[in-house]
Amino acid sequence: TSVPGGGTAAVAPPSKxxxxxxxxxxxxxxxxxxxxxxxxGAGVTGTLPPCLTAPGSDLxxxxxxxxxxxxxxxxxxxxSPLEALTAYNNGLxxxxxxxLAGAPALVSLxxxxxxxxxxxxxxxxxNGVLKYVVLKANRLTGGIPxxxxxxxxxxxxxxxxxxxxxxxxEWVEGWPGAANSSLxxxxxxxxxxxxPFPAGLAAAPxxxxxxxxxxxxxxxxxxxxxxxxxxxxxxxxxxxxxxxxIPAAWGT
Numbered sequence: 001t002s003v004p005g006g007g008t009a010a011v012a013p014p015s016k017x018x019x020x021x022x023x024x025x026x027x028x029x030x031x032x033x034x035x036x037x038x039x040x041g042a043g044v045t046g047t048l049p050p051c052l053t054a055p056g057s058d059l060x061x062x063x064x065x066x067x068x069x070x071x072x073x074x075x076x077x078x079x080s081p082l083e084a085l086t087a088y089n090n091g092l093x094x095x096x097x098x099x100l101a102g103a104p105a106l107v108s109l110x111x112x113x114x115x116x117x118x119x120x121x122x123x124x125x126x127n128g129v130l131k132y133v134v135l136k137a138n139r140l141t142g143g144i145p146x147x148x149x150x151x152x153x154x155x156x157x158x159x160x161x162x163x164x165x166x167x168x169x170e171w172v173e174g175w176p177g178a179a180n181s182s183l184x185x186x187x188x189x190x191x192x193x194x195x196p197f198p199a200g201l202a203a204a205p206x207x208x209x210x211x212x213x214x215x216x217x218x219x220x221x222x223x224x225x226x227x228x229x230x231x232x233x234x235x236x237x238x239x240x241x242x243x244x245x246i247p248a249a250w251g252t
Contacts, residue, residue: 136158212240215239
């Protein structure tokens with residue numbers, strides 16, 4: 001349902017003056033101090049209004065998945081308290097706004113199955129608190145930024161089903177130092193990633209799932225001292241150009 005105020009929401013409140021400005025509709029709710037908006041699967045159409053994440057917004061959680069939203073994601077103010085943004089299964093287009101990287105409180109980001117294109121902002125992850133990033137099934141190109149790959153609290157990174165071609169050097173050359181000590185779940189399958197296997201992840205102490213199938217990784221699987229991939233429970237490297245046996249040091 002389209003609403004006044006420059007965007008969309010599942011319902012629109014009665015028209016009234018907003019004490020903090022912003023008119024009616026969803027922007028009026030934001031102006032009145034809305035901190036959480038969840039319209040997942042509510043049949044919402046239209047675009048996301050800039051007021052949701054503009055300066056002065058108190059919105060901490062925004063959940064708009066499983067709708068028919070279109071257009072780009074709005075910019076996120078550097079003062080935004082936004083912690084969770086989920087907008088999966090929509091028709092969002094455009095690029096990821098660079099301002100996402102400057103969202104100081106952002107912990108969880110899920111934009112699965114949209115039509116978002118272009119590069120992942122190079123500074124995404126630099127806020128140091130991101131834990132959950134799912135950008136799968138979009139049209140992203142380029143590489144996984146080093147800031148995202150090495151942010152200290154990241155637990156899940158899922159970028160499968162895009163057109164990415166590069167992983168960060170820290171994931172290739174990082175052994176014996178862990179590229180990220182918090183990583184549990186890494187999924188980069190069904191891209192066009194080239195180069196050697198990400199040996200730098202072998203020292204990530206909590207890495208449980210590593211899914212890199214259907215890429216263009218090449219060369220021998222990396223061997224090293226004992227202790228590589230100590231917590232790994234699922235590995236899928238199929239449909240690449242890797243050679244050689246699984247090294248004895250893996251899992252010891």
